[in-house]
Amino acid sequence: MEAVxxxxxxxxxxxxLQQVNDDATTLLITNRDNADDTAVLMSKRDYDSxxxxLxxxxxxxxxxxxxxxxxxxxxxxTKQHELIESND
Structure with missing residues (x-):
């Protein structure tokens, strides 16, 4: 994980933002004034997944x-069958 x-x-x-979306990477965001004040940036697609x-x-x-x-x-x-289509 890259840190910035x-x-x-x-x-x-x-x-x-483009990097985390294009590369499916996460980014650690650091704060030099407070080491406990960090966050992780990830794409919405990866977050949803x-x-x-979970x-x-x-x-x-x-x-x-x-x-x-x-x-x-x-x-x-196992058995193979056609997909069952929903009437929704």
């Missing part, structure tokens, strides 16, 4: 379904 000072971020905000992953991992019932599905795939107990 708060003042450098302010001077080059457009560049750093991370929060969705939601799935924190749901025991969903994780159980995923594990059972992985086990079925591992022992070739």
């Amino acid at each position: 000072s708060y003042s450098a971020l302010r001077k080059n905000l457009k560049h750093y 991370m929060t969705e992953t 939601r799935i991992v924190s749901n025991p019932a969903l994780m159980d379904k995923l594990r059972r599905g992985q086990e079925q795939i591992a022992v070739a107990k």
Whole structure:
């Protein structure tokens, strides 16, 4: 993870915003006056992905379904079918 000072971020905000969006990287924003005053900048796309992953991992019932599905795939107990279209 690249680190950048708060003042450098302010001077080059457009560049750093483009960088985290284009490269899917995170950026550590530091404050030389207070080491505890730091933040992380990431793209909205990466943030959404991370929060969705956390939601799935924190749901025991969903994780159980995923594990059972992985086990079925591992022992070739799967069936292929056409996509079911929703009437929504």
